[in-house]
Amino acid sequence: MTHSPGYGTPDANDTPGTRDAGGIPQYYLGVDGGGTKTLAIVVDAQGQERGRGLAGGANYNAVGLDQAIQHIHAAVEQAAHAAGCRLPLHKAWLGLAGVDRPYDYEALLPLLRSLAERVHMTNDADLVLSALEETVGVVLIAGTGSIALGRDARGTSRRAGGWGHVIGDEGSGYEMGRLGLQAAVRAVDGRGPRTTLLQVFMERWRLDNANDIVGYVYADEDKAKIARLATDVLTAARAGDEVAETIVRHAADELALAVSAVSNALDFPQRIPLALGGGLLLHNPDFRAQVLHLIRQQQPIGEVVLVEEPALSAARAIIR
Amino acid sequence: MTHSPGYGTPDANDTPGTRDAGGIPQYYLGVDGGGTKTLAIVVDAQGQERGRGLAGGANYNAVGLDQAIQHIHAAVEQAAHAAGCRLPLHKAWLGLAGVDRPYDYEALLPLLRSLAERVHMTNDADLVLSALEETVGVVLIAGTGSIALGRDARGTSRRAGGWGHVIGDEGSGYEMGRLGLQAAVRAVDGRGPRTTLLQVFMERWRLDNANDIVGYVYADEDKAKIARLATDVLTAARAGDEVAETIVRHAADELALAVSAVSNALDFPQRIPLALGGGLLLHNPDFRAQVLHLIRQQQPIGEVVLVEEPALSAARAIIR
Known part of the structure; x- marks a missing residue:
């Protein structure tokens, strides 16, 4: 999946900020607009965090255009x-779920230009880059969902995964929880x-009868509820x-496969810089080590960065 | 999964119909109440179809109790x-999706007693039995969803599968379509x-760009849309x-496994009678033959009945 040219790099046509000359402080904004929440972080020219704001989801395919724009503005104003x-x-990097194709940019960008003198917009996954x-390397995210993406020094981008919970999300918390549930009911x-896992899940969900698993799973469309079971699968x-x-x-095999699919399609000279994001990778050191081991068996990896707050990284990245 | 005693057999405590003596014609009713539609069929004492009626879904977990009851009454009245x-x-066999536990019967039965002098209620899958x-044998259903169930001469029942599209439905049309889509995007x-499959699905859904698959899949929660792709997977x-x-x-392995899980848990003397239902098995002779071949490798199968209209079979079964 190659990105539309012109959206891949934040710094190509930047000119120095006009307010700088007068000694007025410059502020930089990073926005991580996910499916369920939007986090905005403002930093100063030294990269120090000066404020943050939180609002609802920013995926306009899910919550609608008006709602998404409202959430982003609310988080940034806060x-x-x-x-x-x-x-x-002064400058902003907005990473928004659901932003992928040119028409996504055309729909959203005009409504968000007022946030900063220079607005750079990408998908929320790209934010981790x-x-x-130089935003060069490979990103692997595994939380509720999963995706790998990369960008080489030429600015070429590539993705693997990220096809959502029905036909994708291999190696994600959701898939790990779902496969755990499937294995449990197959045992029944x-x-x-x-x-x-059967007993573990029933205790986790406080169910007396294995047949009640059906009611609990289908009571809502809550993917996070299923993804949270991944912790139990890892423990078991x-x-x-x-x-x-x-x-x-x-799961570990799938995540390593996504990384190699991305890096094989791009042009990296030697050791590939790797950034990791998402709760499943960030908060489970054993699993992270297992995944990194598999990745290293396939290609040489350089620095490995754990990205707890992509919005903060992005706000700092655009200072450069 | 063992059924609650008292609901498994339709004929245990039946007494002869009171109207028979006066020469008034006796009518028998079969109702197949699925997730999206309810089919009611009335037959006479000779098993000849005399009328049918169609209404919306009867799964009260999905459409709510009032709506489900309304649909069932509408179909039967028609x-x-x-x-x-x-x-x-005179007598009715109501097979309703979502009916599984004792409280399901308690919720629905009082609202449906007025349909017939004797009302027998089961899950819609049991209807195929x-x-x-003697409603003895194993049933295998593979349409949008999948389930195997069986009942032996002692009246003991058992199920495998039927855990729904998120954590079950192995071997179903939905799973076949979903795995096809997953394979297509993995190739991308x-x-x-x-x-x-990638080209086939894009043509089927009239998409220009592989990335548009995401938008199409997640535009709605239409499982039937994905299940319909199973035909393309079989053709490919x-x-x-x-x-x-x-x-x-x-898929064939999973369906055969579900049958053997059921038959292993029940007590069948020799050749096991097998009834097949659901569009995937009924309308794809090659696939059906492949599944039957696998089942026969594991256990001796007696008569194989294809059940196009479970409501009609049920209406006829209760005449006996």
Whole structure:
């Protein structure tokens, strides 16, 4: 998946900020607009955080254009207020879920130009690239969903995964939880081996009867609820449950495969800089080590950056 | 999964109909209440169809209790009107999606007793058992969803599968379509082998760009839309596409596994009567043959009945 030219690099046609000469402080904005929440962070010219704001989801395909724009403005205004500054800020990097094709930019950009003198917009996953020097390298994100993406020194971009929970999300928390549930009910039916996961999930969800799993799963469309079970799958795997081990190994294989699909399609000279994001990778050191081990078996990896707050990385990246 | 005692057999405590003596014609009702539509069929004492009626979905977990009851009554009244008879009918077998636990029966039965002098209620999947003599044997259903269930001569019931599209539905049309789509986008990413499925699905959905698959998949929660792609996967497999062949083989394996999980848990003397239902099995003879071949490798199968209209089979079964 190659990005539309012109959207890939934040710094191509930047000119020095006009307010700089008068000694007025310059503020930089990073916005991480995900499916369920939008985080805006304002930093000063030294990269120090000065304010942050939080609002609802920014994926306009999910919440509608008006709502998405409203959430982004609310988060940014809150962050600017906390920083004691006014809009427009000097420069902004907006990373928004659902932004992929040229018409996404055409729909959103005009409604967000007022936030900063220079607005750079990308998909929210691309935001994690901001943690890498020159935004060159490979990003691997595994939280509720999963995606790998990369950008080489020529500015060519590439993605693997990120096709959502129905036909993608391999190696994500959602898939790990879903496969855990599937294995549990297969054990109930006698279609699969026994696993401790059945009891673990029933306790987690406070269910008395295995058949109640159906009601709980389909009560809503809450993907995060299923993704949270990934922690239980990882724990069961560490405790030696073979079914859980298989699921965890599958996830690690899939994430490493996504990274190699991206890096094979791009032109990297030697060791590839790697940035990791998403709760599944950030908060599970054993699993992260397992994934990194598999990635290193396939290609030489340079620095590995853990990106806890892509909005902060992005706000700092655009100072340069 | 063992059924609550008392609901498994339609004929345990039946007494002869009271109207029979006066020479008034006896009418029998079968209702197939699925997730999206309810079909009611009225037959006479000779098993001849006399009328049918169609209404919306009858799964009260999905459409709500009032709506489900309304749809069932509407379908039955339409069928009775076409048959030229009045409610209550003599006997009825209502097979309703979402009916599984004792409280499901408690919620629905009082609101449906007025349909017939004797009302037998089961899950809609159990309805297919009506096509087997004495309702003894194994049922395998693969349409949009999938499930296997069985009942032995002692009246013990057992199920495998039927856990829905998120954590179950192995071997169903939905899973076949979903895995086809997943394979197609993995090919796009360079994470999986090339497959003709990508082009086939894009033509089927009239998409110009592979990335538009995401928008199409997530535009709604239409599982039937994805299940319809199963036909394309079967066609591609017959044409020699290895990716499609793998998906089809997986589906056949899963369906055979569900049957053996059910039959292993029940007590069948020799050859097991088998009833097949659902569009994927009924309308694809090659695939059906592949599944039957796998089942026969594991256990001796007796008569194989294709059940096109479970409501009709059920209406006829309760005459006995």
